Amino acid sequence: xxxxxxxxxxxxxxxxxxxxxxxxxxxxxxxxxxxxxxxxxxxxxxxxxxxxxxxxxxxxxxxxxxxxxxxxxxxxxxxxxxxxxxxxxxxxxxxxxxxxxxxxxxxxxxxxxxxxxxxxxxxxxxxxxxxxxxxxxxxxxxxxxxxxxxxxxxxxxxxxxxxxxxxxxxxxxxxxxxxxxxxxxxxxxxxxxxxxxxxxxxxxxxxxxxxxxxxxxxxxxxxxxxxxxxxxxxxxxxxxxxxxxxxxxxxxxxxxxxxxxxxxxxxxxxxxxxxxxxxxxxxxxxxxxxxxxxxxxxxxxxxxxxxxxx
Amino acid sequence: xxxxxxxxxxxxxxxxxxxxxxxxxxxxxxxxxxxxxxxxxxxxxxxxxxxxxxxxxxxxxxxxxxxxxxxxxxxxxxxxxxxxxxxxxxxxxxxxxxxxxxxxxxxxxxxxxxxxxxxxxxxxxxxxxxxxxxxxxxxxxxxxxxxxxxxxxxxxxxxxxxxxxxxxxxxxxxxxxxxxxxxxxxxxxxxxxxxxxxxxxxxxxxxxxxxxxxxxxxxxxxxxxxxxxxxxxxxxxxxxxxxxxxxxxxxxxxxxxxxxxxxxxxxxxxxxxxxxxxxxxxxxxxxxxxxxxxxxxxxxxxxxxxxxxx
Numbered sequence: 001x002x003x004x005x006x007x008x009x010x011x012x013x014x015x016x017x018x019x020x021x022x023x024x025x026x027x028x029x030x031x032x033x034x035x036x037x038x039x040x041x042x043x044x045x046x047x048x049x050x051x052x053x054x055x056x057x058x059x060x061x062x063x064x065x066x067x068x069x070x071x072x073x074x075x076x077x078x079x080x081x082x083x084x085x086x087x088x089x090x091x092x093x094x095x096x097x098x099x100x101x102x103x104x105x106x107x108x109x110x111x112x113x114x115x116x117x118x119x120x121x122x123x124x125x126x127x128x129x130x131x132x133x134x135x136x137x138x139x140x141x142x143x144x145x146x147x148x149x150x151x152x153x154x155x156x157x158x159x160x161x162x163x164x165x166x167x168x169x170x171x172x173x174x175x176x177x178x179x180x181x182x183x184x185x186x187x188x189x190x191x192x193x194x195x196x197x198x199x200x201x202x203x204x205x206x207x208x209x210x211x212x213x214x215x216x217x218x219x220x221x222x223x224x225x226x227x228x229x230x231x232x233x234x235x236x237x238x239x240x241x242x243x244x245x246x247x248x249x250x251x252x253x254x255x256x257x258x259x260x261x262x263x264x265x266x267x268x269x270x271x272x273x274x275x276x277x278x279x280x281x282x283x284x285x286x287x288x289x290x291x292x293x294x295x296x297x298x299x300x301x302x303x304x305x306x307x308x309x310x
Numbered sequence: 311x312x313x314x315x316x317x318x319x320x321x322x323x324x325x326x327x328x329x330x331x332x333x334x335x336x337x338x339x340x341x342x343x344x345x346x347x348x349x350x351x352x353x354x355x356x357x358x359x360x361x362x363x364x365x366x367x368x369x370x371x372x373x374x375x376x377x378x379x380x381x382x383x384x385x386x387x388x389x390x391x392x393x394x395x396x397x398x399x400x401x402x403x404x405x406x407x408x409x410x411x412x413x414x415x416x417x418x419x420x421x422x423x424x425x426x427x428x429x430x431x432x433x434x435x436x437x438x439x440x441x442x443x444x445x446x447x448x449x450x451x452x453x454x455x456x457x458x459x460x461x462x463x464x465x466x467x468x469x470x471x472x473x474x475x476x477x478x479x480x481x482x483x484x485x486x487x488x489x490x491x492x493x494x495x496x497x498x499x500x501x502x503x504x505x506x507x508x509x510x511x512x513x514x515x516x517x518x519x520x521x522x523x524x525x526x527x528x529x530x531x532x533x534x535x536x537x538x539x540x541x542x543x544x545x546x547x548x549x550x551x552x553x554x555x556x557x558x559x560x561x562x563x564x565x566x567x568x569x570x571x572x573x574x575x576x577x578x579x580x581x582x583x584x585x586x587x588x589x590x591x592x593x594x595x596x597x598x599x600x601x602x603x604x605x606x607x608x609x610x611x612x613x614x615x616x617x618x619x620x
Contacts (some may be wrong), residue, residue, distance in 0.1 A: 011381040016375050020432065020433065020434075022432055022434070026398070026432070027399070027432055027434050029430075030434050030435070031433075031434065031435045031436055035339075035435070035548075036399075036401065036434035036435035038398065038432075038434055039401045040350045040351070040353050040355055040398075040452070040454070041350075041351070041352070041353040041454070042351070042353075043350050043351040043352075043353055045350055045355065045452070047399070047401055047434065047435060047450075047452065048401070048435060048437075049402065049403045049435060049436065049437050049448070049450055049551070050403065050437045051403040051404075051405060051437050051439055051448070052439050053405055053439055053443075055441060055442070055443070056439055056440075056441050057439075087335065088336070088348065088350075089346070089348045089357070091346065091357055091358070091359040091450060092359065093359045093360065093361040093403075093448040093450075094361075095363055095446055096362060104367050122330065122332055122336070122337055122340075123330065123341075124330075124332070124337050124339075124340050124341065124344070124346035124348055124357065125340070125341045125346035125357060125358065126341055126359065127358075127359050127360045127361050127448075129361055129363055129366055130366075130367070131363050131365060133363075133365070133440075133443050133444055133446075134441075134443055136361075136405055138359070138361065138403040138437075138448035138450075140359055140403075140448075140450040141356075142348070142350070142355070142357065142452070144350070144351070171354060218367060
């Protein structure tokens with residue numbers, strides 16, 4: 001079910017994108033990247049909007065309103081990380097279920113603030129309505145690029161190394177998806193050290209988001225199965241199941257990025273972040289996504305939910 | 311029910327506002343006005359977010375997806391009008407009900423575009439999710455101020471005239487709330503001609519939004535009952551019922567504004583807009599909101615849903 005929804009979203013966004021005809025002088029980056037870029041006078045303004053829905057992105061009954069608010073804000077801030085940008089404000093639209101009490105609303109707001117405050121991203125406005133349906137939170141964040149400009153999904157080049165922060169899989173089952181810290185600082189540090197050709201945050205799943213990045217860049221990729229960092233939360237017994245979870249589960253909110261191979265080598269050697277950086281593969285020309293097994297044999301990388309797309 | 315919700319929203323926004331401590335150099339206007347104002351480099355950036363929920367702001371079964379999308383965009387653009395600002399982009403977060411078909415989603419999107427295109431406000435990004443709950447649309451709009459700067463709710467001064475565009479009441483029952491055109495051009499024209507001390511768009515109701523404006527400005531107001539323009543959609547039989555509808559129904563999305571009395575006189579004489587402008591009252595010192603009857607006797611202005619606030 002979740003897989004199918006992801007596919008529909010991706011299809012719809014593609015369709016929406018194709019409908020739009022932007023003046024590139026006013027809208028340098030439209031829908032289809034982690035954030036849009038619009039010109040605000042002479043300044044580049046980055047914008048993202050994301051929703052967190054009870055029953056889809058969290059279970060209110062299970063996690064409570066504070067964790068729900070936290071996740072809603074963290075999801076949007078993760079998009080800011082993906083652009084290596086600096087957030088400077090947020091607005092939130094909240095549909096509260098009838099029967100939600102003031103303390104619940106306060107807890108939800110505390111959750112939002114618990115993750116926006118550390119990034120000095122004030123919540124400058126909001127819209128609150130009450131309905132007899134589940135909690136829905138939409139968070140819009142605006143950000144400015146760092147020195148080298150926003151890092152898009154579309155700049156990966158054949159020969160680039162593909163790297164990731166952290167490890168993957170099991171985030172939903174373990175509730176880690178409620179507790180992740182958006183990789184904003186890490187992304188900026190990477191941007192200061194390297195030429196980041198392309199970057200995305202992993203929400204749909206490592207394979208799916210690699211697919212998004214590759215498609216946006218017009219390239220393919222080879223991933224070394226043995227190099228994919230598998231999170232301890234993954235509880236599959238056999239190696240194949242563990243790899244499948246790491247590639248497919250999603251909700252990891254780690255960074256996936258492409259950069260010149262020699263810079264990646266240095267980066268992996270230096271490990272300048274508090275989270276491990278690992279090279280998992282290489283950008284290739286064409287559009288194939290391939291998974292290379294320990295025996296050196298390749299097979300098509302399975303992207304969950306993509307079966308019906310071709 | 312709707313009245314109670316409005317009150318809760320207002321309470322919550324107040325509470326939210328009191329929690330925040332903004333650096334005025336970075337956030338000149340925080341929550342509590344029609345739009346927040348944040349500094350984007352040296353530019354003032356105006357932001358609003360608003361949601362349109364099935365069963366609260368529209369009935370999908372009754373109006374269909376295109377009208378729902380249209381209203382979602384129009385609601386947010388009406389906030390831009392209230393600041394006499396110029397929109398330059400929007401993002402939308404949409405929770406689609408399961409079973410929503412691609413043609414429904416396209417119709418919803420057409421509805422959004424039908425009202426953003428006339429104002430040259432491109433939809434630069436979006437987030438789409440699917441859930442087994444009703445349609446929820448959040449639209450965030452960013453705008454820039456016109457020459458004199460954003461018009462806030464808080465600048466009304468004793469002695470100012472209180473004016474409105476258009477007429478009031480019956481918008482929900484007649485479905486007019488699905489078809490209104492945000493008063494963006496009218497607001498700008500007003501801003502070019504007059505010193506707009508304070509302005510708000512009337513969504514909660516004429517009395518309630520007058521209350522918001524007065525409270526934000528720290529003033530009171532006297533409204534002349536005979537001058538309140540009543541919309542032909544109001545179907546109450548007696549004069550008292552018609553006035554009550556005009557003051558209380560809401561969803562009119564007209565402009566309510568305060569300006570120097572002599573400028574209002576000129577404005578009402580010239581009628582420079584295609585929609586009628588009418589003076590309905592006067593800003594007074596203190597905090598009382600009073601309704602003056604045809605016999606010259608005053609009574610407290612009843613603000614629906616506010617009974618429990620004091």
